[in-house]
Amino acid sequence: MTRTRVNSALIRRINTGRLFHIIRQNPGISQQRLSIQSGIDPATISIIITNLETTGIVRRTTDAPTGRAGRPTVALNIDARAGFLAGIGIEPDAIRVTLATIDGMACADVTVAGSTEPEAAALAAHEGVAAALRSVKAGRGALLGVGIALPGLVSLEGRVVFAPNLGWRDLDIAAMLARHLKCPIRLENDVKAAAIAEHLFGASRDITDFVYIMGRSGIGGGLYMMGEVYRGPHGLAGEIGHMKMVPGGRACGCGARGCLEAYVSERAILAELAAKGHQARDVAGILRGFEQGDAIVGAVLGEAGYYLGLGLANLINIVSPRRIVLGGSLARLAPCLLPAAMDSLHANALAAIMRDVELVVSVLGDDAAPMGGVALALHQFLDDPPIKLGRGRDHGAGPPE
Template sequence: MLNAHQQQILRLLIASHGMSRTVLAEKMKLSKAAISTLVKEMLQAGLLEESIPESSGQGRPSVLLKMRADSAYFLGASLLGERVILVLIDMHGRTLAATQMPLNLDPPQLAKTIAAAIPDLIAQKSITQDQLIGLGVTLSGFVDENQAICVQSALLGWKNVPLAELLKQQTGLEVSLENDAKALAVSEKIFGVAKKARNFTLISHGDGIGSAHFFQGQLHRGAHGAAGEIAHCTIEPGGRPCRCGKRGCLDTLASLTAIRESVRDKALESESIAELEALAVKGNSAAIAILHQAGHALGLSIANIIQMNDPELIVIAHQPDAFDGLLKTVVMQAIDSHVLPSIIGKTPIASMVINEESWARAAASVAAYRFIIHLPD
């Protein structure tokens, strides 16, 4: 079992591209001798590896310590589509293998189906069961604060489903459930664009809208696990009815589902956001109005997050060809219009394209995050 100092070493290394013993000692305020002893044990355990960077010609380069890619493996299952996507990732977040299976909405049967797919998946990379550390599952809905129970998922039709325990019984693995946007934020924190940010927000823009926040390097789940649910913040009081029972939620204005509904209402000949953007470029006033409404609503919501949380970074995760052109322009303009003049332009906005496999990788990242960030004492 790793001690507290070794846990901290893992956290520092995962947030960097490699770190020397000297730098580790400085950051942890320990002696070089103490660091060397801790690192030696971790090297012997196969958790770390040493690498020597290319010489810059100015003295002997320091030996850098890194997490070994093969030091641990994680599984991730996405329940967001019509089929379950199951992936295997390594300690560097690389997807090594993937498979798909039908999504069975009966939880016990689903657990059996996922468990049955694991042996063939890991065999593709000659990995044994005992090399697996954990399984993460991402879904649309609310997850309890212990990441064990799906409290509610409209998409799956579930309420208070103990999916983590069902999967653990079938797989023997530690299982963590997570909301889709939170899982994606975790993935970007430990493996992606937000690796060096301690305070950031991720917005997922698709058929629905989600968000997740990291404060001081930790995922903010809230008292009941529901922090970050901007989809159902009221943007237009008395507006369109939402599936949640309220009216005028962000989801009813800015999600891809809402945009498609507006396109149908206006009887526009558009089958995709890209086609809607093309109509707007040609001057179609209805297309322009739809993109303006969606972009302004989303930009206003992001501006409120910036105003309240003052993050280092905002990451917008979107579908391919669904966040370009006028929509993106209006979002950026709305952000600048609704924050204080003194902070206009000070928060970097990054965007990234996601696909179906992104969610499964994010689920696996949740299992990795549990191992890296929340290691037991």
């Protein structure tokens, strides 16, 4: 457990990363504005940007004349030609690949058939990435990093601990893909990955503390705290779907009773509707029933909303995020769930803590998992950049004798 050395190289990496993100989120920014926004000295900015330009990560372009006096600003942009990052969302029935430039702009989407057989899934993922690269006419060498997001517990070392939907347990899927793709690969739980994507590319770019809640077959959570996703000592933190709402309540797939997931997940709502004789078979069916004012649907959604609000209140009291982001099926069901949820939320969250919490719906939608993969790949790219960060002295490369 040797801790990372705190030295000059770390300084440079941190400051370079800061500047990268500011440029990424403010395309065309000038060095002076960059200095103001980052608090870093203009001289340092000059050195770092020159370095990033030399290595092809940043591009300088002369701005259109502003009409004002003074030396014209130079616009800085992340250079889309630097290469590509691939995000892979693995689900039992489909593997979705998003290819993006290093500033996170998606430029290709490919979906291939999934598999619960690990080697087959890795091969399918590889084919998806290859197809995406072909669609942008890029070669293998242009792939700078890959991130994989899947529904399940992922250890800090990037191994699948347990993924019930895929039937995987203690599996190194990243290593299997690495046999096909020679570039850095990072693996993470899909909700944590989506939370990172929300922070890098979504609506919570300016916020360091939020909770991402994703409904899929179950309910998952990603806790973004102090500017990074919280993984916990083994990487397993954030399983908010198994928060207990009712002692001895409904049976949950985890073996316990009364879990949030057993009341609010897509699967739970559909099961409850079926038990009450309603014929809805998917989220669209639920929405249709809700719009038509179906009494059964209304009652079931009211109950689900009540427990969702209660769960959110618990999260607010415990974690006190600045924002809660609803994603996946929860985003689609939000219009039906929120009225009841807001009632129980306000009744159960502490007023002083609740005051400044926002509740929003994710803008990433169903792209959350593959975009989460892109976010993982970008983090990997910046944590361990394939470039030299040093001050590029260019005193003539004369032949050494």
